[in-house]
Amino acid sequence: QWLYTTSGEALLSLFGQLVETEARQNGGQAIRAAILLAAADPNGLSLLNIIRHYPTRKLRLDLRQIQAVAQSVNTSLETTGELISAVAQESRATAAAAPALDYSALPTLGENGQFAVEQRSLLLNDSQRNRTYPVDLYLPADIGAIQGPLPVMILSHGLGTIRNHPEAVNLARGLASNGFFVAMPEHIGSNQTYLEGLAQGLYQEFFDPMEFIDRPLDIHFLLDTLEQLNATEFQGHLQLDNVGIMGHSFGGYTALAAAGGTIDMNYLEQQCDLDADIGSNAINIALLLTCGTLELAAVPSAIQQLTDGSLTDDRIGFVFALAPVSGLFGETGLSTIQIPVVLMGGETDIATPVALEQVVAFEALTTPERYLYLAENISHSTALTRLVLDITNSSNNIVELFEENEAVFSSLLASLVIAHGKFYLRDDESYRPYLTSAYVEAVSVEPIKLHLIRTSAEGF
Numbered sequence: 447q448w449l450y451t452t453s454g455e456a457l458l459s460l461f462g463q464l465v466e467t468e469a470r471q472n473g474g475q476a477i478r479a480a481i482l483l484a485a486a487d488p489n490g491l492s493l494l495n496i497i498r499h500y501p502t503r504k505l506r507l508d509l510r511q512i513q514a515v516a517q518s519v520n521t522s523l524e525t526t527g528e529l530i531s532a533v534a535q536e537s538r539a540t541a542a543a544a545p546a547l548d549y550s551a552l553p554t555l556g557e558n559g560q561f562a563v564e565q566r567s568l569l570l571n572d573s574q575r576n577r578t579y580p581v582d583l584y585l586p587a588d589i590g591a592i593q594g595p596l597p598v599m600i601l602s603h604g605l606g607t608i609r610n611h612p613e614a615v616n617l618a619r620g621l622a623s624n625g626f627f628v629a630m631p632e633h634i635g636s637n638q639t640y641l642e643g644l645a646q647g648l649y650q651e652f653f654d655p656m657e658f659i660d661r662p663l664d665i666h667f668l669l670d671t672l673e674q675l676n677a678t679e680f681q682g683h684l685q686l687d688n689v690g691i692m693g694h695s696f697g698g699y700t701a702l703a704a705a706g707g708t709i710d711m712n713y714l715e716q717q718c719d720l721d722a723d724i725g726s727n728a729i730n731i732a733l734l735l736t737c738g739t740l741e742l743a744a745v746p747s748a749i750q751q752l753t754d755g756s757l758t759d760d761r762i763g764f765v766f767a768l769a770p771v772s773g774l775f776g777e778t779g780l781s782t783i784q785i786p787v788v789l790m791g792g793e794t795d796i797a798t799p800v801a802l803e804q805v806v807a808f809e810a811l812t813t814p815e816r817y818l819y820l821a822e823n824i825s826h827s828t829a830l831t832r833l834v835l836d837i838t839n840s841s842n843n844i845v846e847l848f849e850e851n852e853a854v855f856s857s858l859l860a861s862l863v864i865a866h867g868k869f870y871l872r873d874d875e876s877y878r879p880y881l882t883s884a885y886v887e888a889v890s891v892e893p894i895k896l897h898l899i900r901t902s903a904e905g906f
Contacts, residue, residue: 448644449478450650451651452651452738453734454652455474462474462476462477464508466505467506468502473505477496479501480497484498525801526793529800529801536883554857555861555865556620557857559620559622559623561587561588561592561625562588563586564586565582565584567581567582567583572667575663577634577660579633580609581609581629581630583630584630586623595685597688597867598627598871599621599626599691600669600692601691603637606652624864629668631665635660636661641653653738658699658748659757661696662757662759665691666757666759688761688764690762690867691705691762691765695769695771695797697768698769698770698772698798699771701765701770702767702775704762705765707780708753708757708782709774710776710779711749711752714739717733717736717737717774718736732802764870765786765788766867769791770803771803772798772803777810779810780807780810781810781811783812786813786866786870790819790821791804791819793822794823795825795826796830797825814901819898822896822897823848824894831848832848851891851892851893855890855894858896862880862881865877865881882898
């Protein structure tokens with residue numbers, strides 16, 4: 447089903463430049479036919495079986511294009527390695543110059559919450575958009591026991607997943623036990639249910655392109671609803687004029703868009719030019735998602751919303767974007783964000799490559815408070831990390847070492863989100879040590895060491 451979507455056909459067209467038909471035409475449709483026939487064959491889906499079922503008598507390999515792709519992959523790997531090395535060197539140097547403090551003795555925040563946690567659910571109905579979607583809430587069971595306003599964090603899930611993914615729930619509970627009110631909306635046009643509908647033939651695309659607009663508007667309507675419920679349901683405790691938002695992947699886009707990021711359509715059209723020679727973008731899988739924005743070109747009102755800043759919610763005061771899809775903003779679109787932004791990327795991320803997505807975004811940001819965390823040997827998700835490590839390091843025990851220390855990394859991530867939230871939403875200076883290179887260098891472990899560069903002063 448996916449091979450017939452716009453993104454699937456774009457990928458086929460890309461591979462079709464490498465594997466041509468006998469008549470030297472783009473082999474994209476022939477590849478699709480071969481894949482489908484091989485999948486239905488009793489011998490199963492394999493490279494050899496795909497070749498057997500290739501529909502023309504011969505297939506031609508464009509060695510010039512194949513060499514270009516190979517060079518792009520090699521260049522990307524080299525660039526990423528150099529970036530990780532440079533960031534690690536700077537992070538360690540900054541850590542060495544930090545004030546004397548036993549950073550490893552700082553409490554692991556996600557595991558040392560003070561409050562019992564309560565879970566509630568809402569079903570929001572935005573009649574103007576004809577959109578109904580659920581939201582899970584995690585909050586301290588006794589919000590009256592917390593002094594001052596209750597800081598609010600929104601967690602936005604990625605493409606093809608769900609709001610109550612176990613890893614997201616663990617993070618939400620860690621935040622709530624530390625005195626946060628956490629809201630987790632379900633983005634219904636790009637969640638797991640939508641992908642299941644694609645597999646059943648209910649949809650023609652693997653996500654609804656209107657999600658580029660609906661996702662940040664989901665956040666806006668959620669905050670409007672919380673403002674209405676604050677007095678009656680939460681005794682006026684919610685701090686809704688300075689809200690934090692964290693998102694993963696497509697959720698990272700959501701967070702940046704809600705924070706003021708605008709899409710640079712001219713830049714995006716250049717990135718998505720299928721007629722251009724294969725270059726560095728050939729290894730950026732994120733383009734399969736971001737180029738879907740161009741599907742909205744026939745809807746002028748949608749393009750206007752994406753480009754004029756109308757998706758911004760001024761109540762957002764802090765962003766934590768994990769492996770975000772960010773390339774579609776361009777330098778111009780990210781320069782409009784003027785609140786604290788934290789970006790995190792993984793060295794082996796094949797979905798949103800760190801060199802093409804997070805590093806470029808970090809350099810484009812002009813906000814005076816910006817952070818870039820880079821993690822060694824981490825890919826786009828836990829499952830992808832295991833897969834990449836297994837493929838690239840089959841001769842050693844790095845996968846076992848990753849599994850041993852995976853919980854340590856998750857706890858570190860929770861501590862960072864909590865600390866940044868406390869610092870930027872509550873102005874709590876006691877959490878400043880967590881926001882430093884010295885902290886992550888002291889507590890992160892092999893093979894998933896974490897490094898940090900930032901533009902704000904690291905002093906106390």
